[in-house]
Amino acid sequence: MSIQAMEEEISSQVLDLPRFASHLRKAHLPKRKRSSLVFTGSGDSYAAAVFAQELSKGEAAASDPYELLTNIKRTRGKNLVIVSLSGRTKTNVELARKANGIATTTLAITAHPESTLASECDETLPLEYRAAGTLTSGTVSFTTSLLACAYLLGNLPRTIQLGTTLGAANRWARNLKPRAKSSFVFAGSGLNYALSLYGAAKINEVLGAKAEAAYPEQLGHAMLFSVNEERDLIVCLSNNRDKARQVYELLRKNDFQCSALAISGNDAVLRSLKIAIYLQQLPLAIAKRKRMAECAFLSEKKKLKLSNKMIY
Template identity: 35%
Template sequence: MNSIEAMALDIWRQLVDLPAMPLPEPARGRAIFAGSGDSYAAALAGSHLSPGRVLCFYPADIIANPAIVKGASAYFLSISGKTRANVQAAEAARSAGASTVAVTAEPSSPLAKACDNTFVLQFKNAGKTSGTIGFTASLLACAQIASGAACPADLKAIYGAASKKATRIASSIQTKSAVLLGDSLLYPAAVYGALKLNEVFGSRAAAYPLEDFCHAPLFGHKDEQTVVLGSGDDARVSRRLGRAGLKVLYVDCGKYDGLCSILYATFFMQHLVLAVARRKRMKECYFLQNEKLLAASSDIIY
């Protein structure tokens, strides 16, 4: 199976595995999330869902200043459990007196061994491809830890609505370069979407909070596709950016609240990337084909 079809299978499998996946207990007291890449986006979403008591950091922040986790429950997210910075951060947090928990799909991984406890993410995947079900599994775990939010009962309806929206507009998307924008709860979904464009197409893609983009990054904007994951007044901002000459695609996520809005935006980005890849008749993700960059990435991360 090629990596594009493996990604398609993993996207579909979310409907089966996510509702059945065991979730961790909600955190008691102050908690910290840490992760890199997709895991950081999932952790950031969990932080946004918490009532102000769960913070999110990069592993490097904890390595540089372990005192920030002292007395907290520190959750380290990594699907493989092999990310070197996460392992070092967990060791630093443990030495600083934090209670450490690995949130990973690999219970025998270096991260699991570096932490006091491990929560195992239970899902199946189809092989090496751009991360989809691993991200949503991590997202649900973080949501439960941060706020007690469970997998939505209407997950299938959210998934279906996002798939229809993405399929409808896939023909209008260009992937050479893109900017993804979203405020508050939707910013982590924008970060995740940019990462998928990087991995699958080799796009020059980046994410910004919508309001922050308008302060300075706007002036470096050239001919990129601009995708806004928004709700409420974000539609007005998108129209204004369009009148300024930007190629804006506005995706209204306002039908849903909280975790459901993040899931809708996530499913939308997954289906959009898949639909565009199929329109291009792609067989493999870009990151797997560029062996030189993949080797550099692996050497640095692991």
């Protein structure tokens, strides 16, 4: 069942992420200037693209693939990086074809190096991890994508140790008990905004619940008026001394249901991997509490069929 498969893949990251990082250290792709890189992708892969932009402090760019496709000149003279787990997303494939001869190079980050996207790109950076063998919501596929982006930017962590992260993330998630019909808001700046996009996507896919990502500055404007303080849950991803922490303190004082997620550490990539695992454990814990066997996106057959038509 897909919930069990998700749990297995979350656990596998403890070993698979250090192994993949070790493989990346031995890779021999040419180094490129950060300012020459444009990252793109859809779904979880879009969150990975935004992560790359934020990790580069804005030197690299992130964009929606269709927006690039309709304004292909934005790739002129750039190194286009297309993040796609399946390598089959039709907009990504069309983008790779259209960028040929316009972008300096095209590179696919994908778990399927034999895919159509990989064949259309000049270079491929394969994602390596153990899949559970059952379709489920993306976990290790996302964190390996983060490592691949970090490698291209020259920010690969020296070591990756996640031994205590799984247990801590599980305890954090189990302590959060949102209401039955809760909506969710994930708020964060910089890398934490990219991770907020991912956290919202996991709630959508696994629970079929409404979830949004927001910058802390924007949360206090129109969005706040759509949040029910007794029912909805706001998760503030914070670096402790930032706007997200200030927002969390204000929300808590005004009786909103909220949680601050702050992970310490000097390495931004390693810290992001840990936060991603926390965000994976949250919908998993809620799904297990509800005794769900399948992720919502797999249970909604009609919507899944429509989603496939829109994507592939």
